[in-house]
Amino acid sequence: MTIEELYETQSAELDRRKRLENRIYCCTAAGCISCGAESVKKAIADQIRSSGREGKLEVCGSGCLGLCSRGPLVYSERDNELYGEVAPEDAPALISSNPVDREQLRFKRADLEAPFFAKQHRIVLANSGRVDPENVTDYIAAGGYQALAKALTEMTPAEVIAEIRTSGLRGRGGAGYPTGLKWELVARQPTDTKYVVCNADEGDPGAFMDRSVLEGDPHRVLEGMAIAAYAVGAQQGFIYVRGEYGLAIQRLQSAIRQAEREHLLGNRILETGFQFRIDLRIGAGAFVCGEETALIASIEGKRGQPRQRPPYPPESGLWGKPTLINNVETFANVARIIERGGEWFASIGTEHSKGTKVFALAGRIQNTGLIEVEMGTPLREIIFDIGGGVPRGGKFKAVQTGGPSGGCIPEELLDTPVDYESLAAVGSIMGSGGMIVMDETSDMVDVARFFMEFCMDESCGKCIPCRAGTVQMHDILARLTRGEGTPADIDMLEQLSSLLKEASLCGLGQSAPNPVLTTLKYFRHEYEAKLKEPAGAGAGDSAAAAGGEER
Amino acid sequence: MSVKTLTIDGKMVTGAAGESIFNAAWNAGIHIPRLCHIGGLSDVGACRLCLVEIEGQPKLAASCLTPVEEGMVVRTNTPRLQAHRKLIVELLLAERNHICSVCVQNGNCELQDLAEGLGIDHVRLRYQFPRLGVDTSHERFGIDHNRCVLCTRCVRVCDEVEGAHTWDVKGRGRNSMVITDLDEPWGQSETCTSCGKCVQVCPTGALFEKGKTVAESRKDRRFLKYIVTARKEHQWIR
Numbered sequence: 001m002t003i004e005e006l007y008e009t010q011s012a013e014l015d016r017r018k019r020l021e022n023r024i025y026c027c028t029a030a031g032c033i034s035c036g037a038e039s040v041k042k043a044i045a046d047q048i049r050s051s052g053r054e055g056k057l058e059v060c061g062s063g064c065l066g067l068c069s070r071g072p073l074v075y076s077e078r079d080n081e082l083y084g085e086v087a088p089e090d091a092p093a094l095i096s097s098n099p100v101d102r103e104q105l106r107f108k109r110a111d112l113e114a115p116f117f118a119k120q121h122r123i124v125l126a127n128s129g130r131v132d133p134e135n136v137t138d139y140i141a142a143g144g145y146q147a148l149a150k151a152l153t154e155m156t157p158a159e160v161i162a163e164i165r166t167s168g169l170r171g172r173g174g175a176g177y178p179t180g181l182k183w184e185l186v187a188r189q190p191t192d193t194k195y196v197v198c199n200a201d202e203g204d205p206g207a208f209m210d211r212s213v214l215e216g217d218p219h220r221v222l223e224g225m226a227i228a229a230y231a232v233g234a235q236q237g238f239i240y241v242r243g244e245y246g247l248a249i250q251r252l253q254s255a256i257r258q259a260e261r262e263h264l265l266g267n268r269i270l271e272t273g274f275q276f277r278i279d280l281r282i283g284a285g286a287f288v289c290g291e292e293t294a295l296i297a298s299i300e301g302k303r304g305q306p307r308q309r310p311p312y313p314p315e316s317g318l319w320g321k322p323t324l325i326n327n328v329e330t331f332a333n334v335a336r337i338i339e340r341g342g343e344w345f346a347s348i349g350t351e352h353s354k355g356t357k358v359f360a361l362a363g364r365i366q367n368t369g370l371i372e373v374e375m376g377t378p379l380r381e382i383i384f385d386i387g388g389g390v391p392r393g394g395k396f397k398a399v400q401t402g403g404p405s406g407g408c409i410p411e412e413l414l415d416t417p418v419d420y421e422s423l424a425a426v427g428s429i430m431g432s433g434g435m436i437v438m439d440e441t442s443d444m445v446d447v448a449r450f451f452m453e454f455c456m457d458e459s460c461g462k463c464i465p466c467r468a469g470t471v472q473m474h475d476i477l478a479r480l481t482r483g484e485g486t487p488a489d490i491d492m493l494e495q496l497s498s499l500l501k502e503a504s505l506c507g508l509g510q511s512a513p514n515p516v517l518t519t520l521k522y523f524r525h526e527y528e529a530k531l532k533e534p535a536g537a538g539a540g541d542s543a544a545a546a547g548g549e550e551r
Numbered sequence: 552m553s554v555k556t557l558t559i560d561g562k563m564v565t566g567a568a569g570e571s572i573f574n575a576a577w578n579a580g581i582h583i584p585r586l587c588h589i590g591g592l593s594d595v596g597a598c599r600l601c602l603v604e605i606e607g608q609p610k611l612a613a614s615c616l617t618p619v620e621e622g623m624v625v626r627t628n629t630p631r632l633q634a635h636r637k638l639i640v641e642l643l644l645a646e647r648n649h650i651c652s653v654c655v656q657n658g659n660c661e662l663q664d665l666a667e668g669l670g671i672d673h674v675r676l677r678y679q680f681p682r683l684g685v686d687t688s689h690e691r692f693g694i695d696h697n698r699c700v701l702c703t704r705c706v707r708v709c710d711e712v713e714g715a716h717t718w719d720v721k722g723r724g725r726n727s728m729v730i731t732d733l734d735e736p737w738g739q740s741e742t743c744t745s746c747g748k749c750v751q752v753c754p755t756g757a758l759f760e761k762g763k764t765v766a767e768s769r770k771d772r773r774f775l776k777y778i779v780t781a782r783k784e785h786q787w788i789r
Contacts, residue, residue: 286723303720308596308616461701461720461727462597468642471725472676492675499638502611502631503599 001262002271003149006140013141021056022078024094025129028061029215030208030247031369032071036087040072043088047095057095060135063128063216066117067110069368075129082110115385116367121348121374123356124332128216128370133251136258139219145264147335151227152272155338160231161187164334166342168354173199173290173327174402174431175507176353176420182324185314186232189322194234196225196276197299197318197325200241200248201283201290204403205454206362207434210328212370213358214241214248217332218255222265222278224331227338229276232324237278240295243285252280287404287458291506292317292325294460305460306506327432329358349375353419353430363400363436366391373418380414383437394439398522402431404451404458405511407518408444427518429511444523445530448516449477455512466509469500473516480530490527494520557623566619573601573614576627583627584636584665586643587702588615589752591775592711598702600636600665603627611635637669645676646725647683648697649755656756657766662700683728688738691761692750694729699757701727705749712778717743751775 001009017023026032026041044059051057065073070084074094083094083105093104111117122128131138139145151160165180186194198221202210214221225237241249256278259265267275281299288294289304296318298304317323333355337345346354353375359382361368366388373382383389383399390396398408401418407428409416416422420430438447456470473496476489497513504510520527553568559576566575571594576583586598596613603614606624614627626632643649643662651657683696703720706729710716717740721730731737750758751771759768777786 288723308613456724459724461722461724462595463599464597464639464642464700465599467701467724467727468646471679472642472645475677475679495634495638499635503602503635503639505596505599505613 001264003153006145006149006270009137009140010143010146013137017141019055020058021053021097022058022076022095024057024059025062025065025075025077025132026059027063027065027071027073027075027129028133029064029068029212031064031068032073033247035071037072039088040074040086040091043091044074044094047091051095053095060132060138062130063133064125064212064370065129066120066125066371067367067369069366070110073110080112082112083108084110116369116371116388119377119381119386120372121356122372123336123345123348124213124220124329124358125216125370125372126336127220128212131217133216133218134254136219136255136262136264139217143339144219144335145223145270147338148223148226148230148264149270151230151338152270152274157187157231157233160227160338163338163342164231167333167337167345168342168349168352169330169333169337169345170353170420171327172329172333172357172432174405174429176430179326179330182314182326183228183231185312186234186322186324189315191322193236193321194232195318195321195323196229196232196234196237197295197313197323198225198237198239198328198331199290199292199295199325200239200245200328201287201295202245202328202432203242203287203290203458204405204432204434205451206360206400206436207403207432208360209358209370209433211245211248212360213328213332214245215251218248218251219259219264220335221252221328221331222255222259224334225278226265226269226276227334228324228326228331230274232322234324235275235277237276238281238299238318239278240281240283240289240299242283242289249280249282256280286460287454288460288506288508291508294506295325296323305462306508308505329433350417350419352421357418357430357433359418359433359435361387361435361437364390364394364439364442365437375419376417378415378417379409382418382435383414387437390437390439394441396437397440397442398438398444398447400428400436400438400447400451400515401434402429402511402514403434404454405429405507405514406431406434407514408438408447408522409518410522413522427514427521429514443481444519444526445477446481448519449474449481451515452477452512455508459508459512463503463505463509465500465503466505466512469496469504469509470512472496473500473513477516480527483530483532485527485531487531490520490531555619555621555623557619557621557625559625560627569618571615572603572612572617572619572623572625575619576614576625581627583614584668585615586661586665586700586754587704589704589772589775591779592704592707592752595703595707598639598700600639602632602635604629604632633669636665637671640665640669640671641674641676643700644671644674645678647699648680653765654698654756655759655763655765655768656698656770659766659769660756661754679725681725686731686737687761688736689740689743689745690738691745692737692747692758693761694737694758695756696728697757698755699729700755701729702754703729704752704754705729705758708748708752708775712775713744713746713748715742715744715746718749748775 169179170176294306313323452474564579585601594615596616601614602611604626687693706718
């Protein structure tokens with residue numbers, strides 16, 4: 001495909017759609033599939049066929065439509081309506097051209113003006129639910145690969161990097177390293193062989209952002225990677241995707257195949273001289289492989305264990321070559337930045353955190369699902385306006401951001417805006433975007449214990465603070481939840497937290513104490529209420545208790 | 552090769568470019584505690600005992616993996632580092648079974664020396680005592696996993712010096728264990744050359760020579776230096 005053909009394909013597809021009466025999108029992301037989206041899609045397709053209106057009506061799969069708690073979701077393009085909890089029996093009413101028939105479904109209609117939709121700002125998820133992830137033509141019709149064409153023909157690699165730097169985009173994996181700076185570091189390396197790696201080893205409990213992007217709009221990630229490869233001078237890319245994401249793997253495989261067939265990836269991209277291949281590497285279920293040096297070791301076929309940094313991957317990464325590693329969501333932002341310019345992107349968000357962030361809302365919240373909001377949106381707005389608050393009149397207690405590396409934020413800090421610095425200031429992290437809401441039934445000591453158990457199970461075992469420290473911390477937390485803890489236990493918990501934070505080899509161990517530290521900070525009374533001895537006993541008493549144990 | 556001058560614990564020290572802080576300190580008579588590091592093998596920075604403070608850097612650095620730099624100001628023994636080291640050794644003592652009084656290595660053990668050096672007279676943590684096996688299927692050597700600290704010296708010496716790569720690690724986190732071949736009994740290993748290097752580098756009584764009883768085992772750690780440097784030094788007989 002040449003660049004002219006890319007534009008021709010787009011206009012031909014758009015013309016074809018103009019002749020359609022309606023195009024119906026069935027959400028075929030993992031959440032909706034698990035509650036029966038496939039049979040809904042099939043019922044609609046069968047209904048279209050039996051009504052003989054195949055040329056007029058079309059049904060296709062789509063990426064995540066957002067409101068996961070009400071799946072299976074169906075979106076009707078003609079009347080811009082979203083239906084939730086759709087059953088196969090609803091197919092005749094859905095495809096009917098008579099508005100009276102469609103009125104039968106009014107109870108299933110979701111209000112697209114509701115805060116859940118109206119308060120979102122979609123850049124990464126712009127195509128999600130609007131393109132068929134299994135069809136490259138759909139992505140091209142939505143303007144796909146035009147940013148790559150623009151970069152290849154109108155921009156030098158240095159200009160691409162400058163644009164990303166102007167945009168202020170920061171790594172969406174959690175740490176928030178400036179993306180443009182990272183690209184520049186890789187581009188500056190004098191070697192011929194370089195690699196671009198996409199980190200799709202999303203492992204935080206309750207997080208499904210990257211999964212939805214890969215399942216709903218895989219080409220956007222491929223395009224972002226190709227632009228990055230052009231900018232840094234790489235010819236080979238890898239996507240490291242966790243093995244549990246079967247559907248994402250399948251969609252990525254088919255997307256790569258289709259893109260190669262259309263010369264959007266491979267040896268002659270858009271018939272220019274630029275080459276870039278992407279291969280998949282499937283993770284085998286280790287959380288630590290989301291850490292970049294462990295991920296590199298795993299791609300190399302070695303035991304997935306982190307190593308000391310520096311040297312950082314931009315200097316010495318995969319097989320010792322300069323390697324650019326970015327997260328799925330980071331790459332998903334790239335095409336739009338090239339298309340609309342860094343200035344445009346920089347106008348969204350806060351001073352130091354630009355653009356938007358995708359969050360996965362989970363836990364005790366009305367609207368479980370995938371949302372994208374502008375950086376700087378207060379947590380309260382996300383949880384109560386967009387998320388709809390705690391269901392069934394429950395009382396909000398805390399929100400956990402950043403998964404096992406993050407922290408629990410209490411109600412009084414809900415006006416904290418979501419950006420990298422503000423979340424760090426309250427002891428949590430931005431993380432990859434998991435947001436777990438807890439109500440008053442949650443026991444915060446047990447929450448800390450749960451996350452510590454996760455870190456203990458996922459510790460790779462290389463360094464002692466993380467391998468043995470998480471075991472001891474979990475031991476103490478389990479004792480506390482059983483009501484067998486002593487004040488000396490809380491003291492030891494704090495000492496171990498400081499050791500893990502400062503002495504662990506990689507981010508897993510360094511951030512493992514965060515859930516403990518934040519719950520100790522904001523919910524210390526819950527820890528103290530669980531002590532075997534009465535809380536508030538003098539220091540002399542606890543010292544005596546500790547001395548007693550020694551004997 | 553250029554030379555770098557730096558300050559370690561207030562003392563002016565020089566090191567070759569690329570040399571680790573640990574080595575430069577060692578050569579100047581400043582002995583930083585360590586467990587996974589052993590001269591002659593690659594470093595992995597796993598035990599975290601050799602962490603040091605470097606002025607101007609917020610994070611602690613593993614001295615075995617951090618190269619010396621001109622003008623660096625390093626502190627190796629601050630109260631913070633001492634507290635961390637103490638807790639790390641306590642974590643190790645509580646992790647498996649390190650009852651010295653019934654160990655072949657008693658009195659000649661690096662873990663014991665570390666604990667003594669750091670003034671550890673009791674362990675503040677709960678002993679885990681996992682029930683791990685002992686493999687004595689090899690005719691001359693044995694491994695008691697209960698005494699293993701997972702420093703991976705055996706893995707590295709077997710791979711880097713002997714070239715056999717009989718040893719490796721299986722499992723993760725607290726379930727990590729060193730294994731021979733594909734987790735087969737040591738005695739049935741087809742790659743093991745029975746050279747015994749792994750036994751000599753093991754810091755504790757985990758790897759031992761058969762036929763020794765409590766406190767009788769002595770390990771020869773200097774053989775490694777001999778192997779690595781003999782050719783250069785023309786030292787044909789030890």
